[in-house]
Amino acid sequence: MLPKMPYARIVRPRVAIACVLFSALVAVGLVLLTRAAVAQLAPTDTKPSVSDRIDALEAKDDRPIQKLGRPEQVALTLAASEAESRRPHESQSGASAGRDASVPAPVLTGIQIDGDLSDWPAAMPRYAIGKLLTGVDQIGTGGLEDADLSTSPDLSASFSVGYDPKKELIYLAVIVRDDEIIVENNSWLDTDACEVYVDGLHSDAQIPLPDGWPESADASQLPVQQYIATPGPGQVYGFKKYDTNPILMGGDLKKTKTRMAFQRKHDVTTYEWAIQVFDHYPDVPTVLSPGKRIGFDVAVADKDTPAVAPGAFNEPEEARLAWIYWGPQWHFLKVLDAGNLGELVLGK
Numbered sequence: 001m002l003p004k005m006p007y008a009r010i011v012r013p014r015v016a017i018a019c020v021l022f023s024a025l026v027a028v029g030l031v032l033l034t035r036a037a038v039a040q041l042a043p044t045d046t047k048p049s050v051s052d053r054i055d056a057l058e059a060k061d062d063r064p065i066q067k068l069g070r071p072e073q074v075a076l077t078l079a080a081s082e083a084e085s086r087r088p089h090e091s092q093s094g095a096s097a098g099r100d101a102s103v104p105a106p107v108l109t110g111i112q113i114d115g116d117l118s119d120w121p122a123a124m125p126r127y128a129i130g131k132l133l134t135g136v137d138q139i140g141t142g143g144l145e146d147a148d149l150s151t152s153p154d155l156s157a158s159f160s161v162g163y164d165p166k167k168e169l170i171y172l173a174v175i176v177r178d179d180e181i182i183v184e185n186n187s188w189l190d191t192d193a194c195e196v197y198v199d200g201l202h203s204d205a206q207i208p209l210p211d212g213w214p215e216s217a218d219a220s221q222l223p224v225q226q227y228i229a230t231p232g233p234g235q236v237y238g239f240k241k242y243d244t245n246p247i248l249m250g251g252d253l254k255k256t257k258t259r260m261a262f263q264r265k266h267d268v269t270t271y272e273w274a275i276q277v278f279d280h281y282p283d284v285p286t287v288l289s290p291g292k293r294i295g296f297d298v299a300v301a302d303k304d305t306p307a308v309a310p311g312a313f314n315e316p317e318e319a320r321l322a323w324i325y326w327g328p329q330w331h332f333l334k335v336l337d338a339g340n341l342g343e344l345v346l347g348k
């Protein structure tokens, strides 16, 4: 016998409970089905993306790698980082006894920095800058792969070097035969240039690429002083934080005694440098004394055609900047790796 109450009050709660139970079962079923479908669809062997590879490198090296907006810049950074990670790490301690790339720097006085080398002794030896950087994205070979870099009209460069122990300066003359001069102020890829690397400690110290490079460069933290000059007016490499030519990467050239002047005659550009070297910038200049070894390298960049677009980030291979250097085999940015420099041996 049914209790005397309206039918609806008995039946509706039962229907409601059944509906709730049914809905819960459907929801659980949907979740299980979705998980199974995702598991089946998920790839098991995907090729890592550029960002995955950067993350992997960061994890391996325990350091951040600069993430730049332009894919080609990411590729450059990645290629360089991978090149770095492939090589054996060098000793961090002590100075090297000597290096394969080594030249004497005799005492030299009475040099005026004006780009005119007539005040240099005619008998000063000249050393070829003859290594062509290859295998780095965005940098080309300028058709120089098979060229003789001591005679090529497209690009041949050499240097002479001495030092003044009283003025505590290295004197450097860089003579560059280059058929076409390009000086733009948009990027390091869009200009002729001359770079000098010095390390007063002659150390093997190296540091990882600082986050935010090159804007974040801090000369007081770098193991090498990198001076950069272009043979023309305007901001060197388009770096907005400097107002000199040359510049000191991450520092203030005006806090140093380094100066440069260039001249261009016919197809020859001459850079005449007086260079201050530091044990630590800016507070500990290096004392230049006979027999001392100074970490040293010099490089020349050659761009010969106007860029397709400002900055020259998307140049066809044959139009890209070529980069040659003197010292040991390039592994990564030499300003971060003092052991990747050659050396000067100061004379008496």
Ligand SMILES: [Ca+2]
Pocket: 111, 112, 113, 114, 115, 116, 117, 118, 119, 120, 272
């Ligand atoms: Ca001179």
Ligand SMILES: [Ca+2]
Pocket: 153, 154, 155, 178, 179, 180, 302, 303, 304
């Ligand atoms: Ca050239």
Ligand SMILES: [Ca+2]
Pocket: 178, 179, 180, 181, 182, 192, 302, 303, 304
């Ligand atoms: Ca050029």
